[in-house]
Amino acid sequence: MVAIDEVMQNAYQAFQSYKHYSPKQKADFLRSIAFEIEALGDTLLQQAANETNLPIERLKGERFRTTNQLHLFADMLLEGSWVEAVIDTAIPDRTPPKPDLRRMLFPIGPIIVFGASNFPFAYSTAGGDTASALAAGCPVVVKAHPAHAATSAMVFSAIQKAIATNKMPQYIVQHVTDTSFEAGKNLVQHPLTAGVGFTGSLSGGKALMQYAAEREKPIPVFAEMGSINPVVLLPNAMHERAEAIAKEYAQSIVLGMGQFCTNPGLILGIANEYMPVFLQTLSEQIEKAMPAPMLHKGIHDAYFNKMKNALAQKGVNLVQQSKQPINEMDALPTIATVEASVFLANPLLREEVFGPYSLIVQCADLQELLKVWKSVSGQLTTSIIGNKIDFEALPELIDIAADVAGRLVFNGVPTGVEVCPAMVHSGPFPACTDSRFTAVGIHAVKRWVRPVAFQNAPEALLPSALKNENPLNIWRMVNAQFTQAAI
């Protein structure tokens, strides 16, 4: 595969030049990408709508999220503390003399980005993986997603403009339009590849891990994969507001036809007198929910297959499906129930049904609910609906929730991922391949950096972040104290 080799050689050369751009220049570059994406205007939105069936309003929101994300990383670069500068000055008269040691984070090298089908902007060509890798100082090779290749090409044209305007290395971002599996495999296995970012299915993520495992030199693969995002309905909250909860969750289940990795696919409740109220309201809402087209035929067919297969399992009872007019490519909003004992015994029911489907697990009591909750560890989010009385009755609540997922949502819905420094979009396997990192929020940059220490380095050779005078004016840990002061 000469073509892939050329791409990776280009990426490596770009890496060498990009190291010498300042944080300010990198920040300007990220903001410029955001500007050029906006400059594509309605043409871009229309192209994405054509390829993904997503409504223009949703795409507008996603575009905002994408540009916001680029600005967030630009802000992070200017603030500068993300490099984790730690300085321990010398103690020459100690025996043996203590050397001067200074460490900070350096970029690891070219990153391959596999975009998601369900986020043509925010998790694709100029999405979170690309933005975080560029902020880290790494070149990016994007493999265009076949489901929205033209949208990807348009976004790449915006990046190219930003590269030219900002006099960045020509190949700092490259776009591979060969959408074959073989091309993906060759990218992951190329010797110059330093890391992989992926958003997609469990099978896709596992395939990439396998390709990477076959390499002579291991590289980090961060894959964000499936999640069913368990929601826990605690009894006192249900007593107070079962109807309101059902209405809020009906909206979350059908939002974007359930094509979010944070879609609430599993709801755990206690089979007491409030459950029928909850189910009745949820059912009414799902019955009225308007079907809408799914992203593409593959996802549409997979949804119906997985949903029907789930409903065909012994003990699973269909509660409601939308009764509104449905077109060929539309999803069909669906809810079902199952007893906890049946759920615990059938691993298939833990698999993600990507689309507007949610399974309500009816538990005999709180203890059984906790048991079911613990059994589904490996999620991006888990949501807890409860009030003060519920929380006081459950001292183990946070321990369990933090074992289950990377983000704990209280009295809200998991859909809608805020792009902000504190966000965690990650979780134990199978939600992610490495729960120590996040795909969203400024800490996403940590996937693409490694620490380097300088021992007794002459001041002139130190990177700006480590120089005595602290020219970047960043927060550093100097002799075990956080400070912005010079040394």
Added chain:
Amino acid sequence: MVAIDEVMQNAYQAFQSYKHYSPKQKADFLRSIAFEIEALGDTLLQQAANETNLPIERLKGERFRTTNQLHLFADMLLEGSWVEAVIDTAIPDRTPPKPDLRRMLFPIGPIIVFGASNFPFAYSTAGGDTASALAAGCPVVVKAHPAHAATSAMVFSAIQKAIATNKMPQYIVQHVTDTSFEAGKNLVQHPLTAGVGFTGSLSGGKALMQYAAEREKPIPVFAEMGSINPVVLLPNAMHERAEAIAKEYAQSIVLGMGQFCTNPGLILGIANEYMPVFLQTLSEQIEKAMPAPMLHKGIHDAYFNKMKNALAQKGVNLVQQSKQPINEMDALPTIATVEASVFLANPLLREEVFGPYSLIVQCADLQELLKVWKSVSGQLTTSIIGNKIDFEALPELIDIAADVAGRLVFNGVPTGVEVCPAMVHSGPFPACTDSRFTAVGIHAVKRWVRPVAFQNAPEALLPSALKNENPLNIWRMVNAQFTQAAI
């Protein structure tokens, strides 16, 4: 393997309790381990000397390093900013409302520690991996190293006293004395195992990676493996002080009979008029170097095999070996030279020869030296001997050095790893399996933690590190500003 399963179940139970201990309690526990190790006094030193052949003075130093390391992590726990608390407060009147999001690092679960043969204290039972995992909040299962099993058992007895004194969960640290490969494999592959720390050979590290790759659920394996720690001799420094450099390096090569992962196994210089001076002095020093016994027969035999094999390669010329009396278990300090072109063509010469052996690569000019340097990327350290003129002539110096290794040593020797917050003991593969983490320094804790975000959590449910009033008084990033203030 019922025994291993019982161990891992115990570790998991201990994990659940240990979560509820405060940073202060964990810090006291670490300090108590240090105290109990010291309380073992000369008996411990003598036992280690018997098992490892290491001199008592060296073992005293290593014991100090080990207790110092425990205190360093205790200090880190009390300082508290290592949890990376990031708080973005709510903006309720935004459309859509911005939720309150707070993230911090949580422990990942039971960690398996495989100690090193060459550091019976500092990288073993109560060494850096154990100390960092306990600080992170993770239980530890130590697999005793067969080469110093009795020393390991004594150190474990010290840990057990500290567990009792501090009323820690009984199984927060466990000691597996079954030293078979099978036991190691079963520990790595147990479903409750959350991570692995290893210090040893490349083949050992690769085996653990392979065991981990066979798991259904991937886990992080941090293995610190081989390194030849290239030293670059720049021409102007050689002009100034070739003799002094040779004397300093002769000491570093034979220190501890070269049984350090930071031993300088490769020296790159230019074949100009200063090279003969350097080689002459180095040769005189090596001739006088006193052989001493190696850690155990396996390491002794491996040293002689690897050293003889390296010397047998075409184009490799023996320069000098120690001419002092040598006993059965002793290493034989040895230096050899090779032309750069020969070195570049023979990958075997890049392999670590664990012991007091160093290969001097003679390069035609600076460009060839840089080529050789780049070719050996994947090191724990790289050392640069140069002066102002050398550095000014080499603008690419830091770029190359940082690609090669995790720690760049200027005008010094790589042996002697300072235990301090800024230390990086890591590097690109094959030095380590994941260069994004370090085995030494407070950041070693990051191997065993994952971020968890709380969205709109009631104040009462938040961990102390994330509460409004900041009861731990730690540095946090609140709305993108570093602060110790309450909210």
